[in-house]
Amino acid sequence: MAENLNLFTSTQAVVQEALQKLGYDEAMYELLKEPLRMLEVRIPVRMDDNTVKVFTGYRAQHNDAVGPTKGGVRFHPGVTDEEVKALSMWMTLKCGIVDLPYGGGKGGVTCDPREMSMGELERLSRGYVRAVSQIVGPTKDIPAPDVFTNAQIMAWMMDEYSRIDEFNSPGFITGKPLVLGGSQGRDRATAQGVTICINEAAKKVGIDMTGARVVIQGFGNAGSFLAKFLSDQGAKVIGISDAYGALHDPNGLDIDYLLDRRDSFGTVTTLFENTISNQELLELDCDILVPAAIENQITSDNAHNIKATIVVEAANGPTTSEATKILHDRGILLVPDVLASAGGVTVSYFEWVQNNQGYYWTEEEVSEKLHKKMVDAFENIYNVASTRNINMRLAAYMVGVRRTAEASRFRGWV
Ligand code: NAD
Secondary structure (H helix, E strand, C coil): CCCCCCHHHHHHHHHHHHHHHCCCCHHHHHHHCCCCEEEEEEEEEECCCCCEEEEEEEEEECCCCCCCEEEEEEEECCCCHHHHHHHHHHHHHHHHHCCCCCEEEEEEEECCHHHCCHHHHHHHHHHHHHHHCCCCECCCEEEEECCCCCHHHHHHHHHHHHHHHCCCCHHHCCCCCHHHCCCCCCCCHHHHHHHHHHHHHHHHHCCCCCCCEEEEECCCHHHHHHHHHHHHCCCEEEEEEECCEEEECCCCCCHHHHHHHCCCCCCCHHHCCCCECHHHHHCCCCCEEEECCCCCCECCCCHHHCCCCEEECCCCCCECHHHHHHHHHCCCEEECHHHHCCHHHHHHHHHHHHHHHCCCCCHHHHHHHHHHHHHHHHHHHHHHHHHHCCCHHHHHHHHHHHHHHHHHHHCCCC
C-alpha cells in the first residue's frame, strides 16, 4: 500500500488509535475526527497594479469544549482546506499537551506573500479578518502567526478586528509587536520550547549538548532562533537549509553570520555556492536532527538513512506515520511535533493572559513559566511512552486528546 502523505487522514488515524487506547468509544472519534466548524472565505484584494485578485482563505475550529480555540494563520501557496483542518486538530493536541484552557483552531490563505508588496499584504490581512470576523474573537477563537505571517501582519489584523469590534482588542490575536500588547519572548518561544525538548531528550539518551552535532532543516522563525540557542549553548550546528538548498560544515557553521545574512522569509543559502540538497541534509551524520520547515520530509524512502540519534520535530508533520515506525524500530528517539513545537502556543497563551489582565511580565518570568510547562509535558509523554512501550507520537496524542475528550463528555456532547 502506498505511504499515506495526507496530513489530515494520517492525523485522524493516530487520534483514533489514541482514543482507543484511552478506552473511548467510536462516538468520541466521530466527534473529534473533524473540526466542529470550518469556514471557507473568498477575499477580494486590490493589487498595486489596480486589478482585483480574489484569494481563498479558511478558519477551522476543531473543538471548543475546553475553552476558546487557538491557532495560527498561514499565508502560503500550498494552503488547502484539509491542511487547515489537520493543523487545527494538532492545535487541540498541543493545547492538551501543555495544559492550556483552549481547543485547537487554525487559519490560512492560499497566496504567495513572497510575491506581494507590503500594501497588498496589509489589504489581504485586513480582508481575511473581515471575512472571518463573525466566528473569531478574544473569547471565541484567537489567531496567531504561522508560516509566512509575522508580528506586522498580526498588528494589521488586530487593528482591523478592533475597528469592527469598536473596542481595542489586543486579546483577539497573539504574536503582536510588544508595543501593541505582545509578550516578551513570543518571537522565540517555539525555538525555546524545541531547545528544552532537545535538552531533555539528550539527557534521556546520554548525549552531551556541548559539542553535540545538530542539523536543522529550515532557517525561518523556528529554525533560525533554534540554531542560535543551540550554538550559544555550545552545540555544533553542522547543517542548516532553506527552500533553495542546504549548507553543511562538519566543523560547525557560523550561525551569527548566517542570521545576519538571512532575509525575512528565512532564505540564506542562495548567497552561497557550495550547497547540498535538503534530502542530503536530512541524511547527514549527526546527533540531533531537527526538521523545522515543512511536512512529509522524513518518509519511508529516507527513514532508513537517517543517522541522527534523536529527531525533534519543530515543524508540523515532517515525519510520516510509516517513517515514525521505522525510526522507532531503529531505536531513534523521535520527539513529535505536537510536543516539540508547543512552546509557541504556550507563550501565545501567556500573551493572551497578559492582555486580559493588562499586566505584563518580564522576559525571565515568561521564560521560567515556559520552561516548566515544556519540561512537565516532555516528562509526562516520555513516561507514557516508556510505560506503555509505544512511540512518543502516540503517547503525545493520548495525552493531548484526553482533555478535549473529557471536556466533551462532561458537557454531555458524547
Ligand atoms: P518560516 O516561514 O519562518 O520559515 C520556514 C523555513 O523553511 C524557511 O527557511 C524556508 O526557506 C524553509 N522552507 C520552505 N520550504 C522548504 C522546503 N521545501 N524545503 C526546505 N526548506 C523549506 O516558518 P516557521 O515559523 O519557522 O515555521 C516552520 C515550521 O515550524 C512550520 O511547520 C510551522 O508550522 C512550524 N511551527 C512554527 C511555529 C512558530 O511559532 N513559528 C510554531 C509551531 C510550529
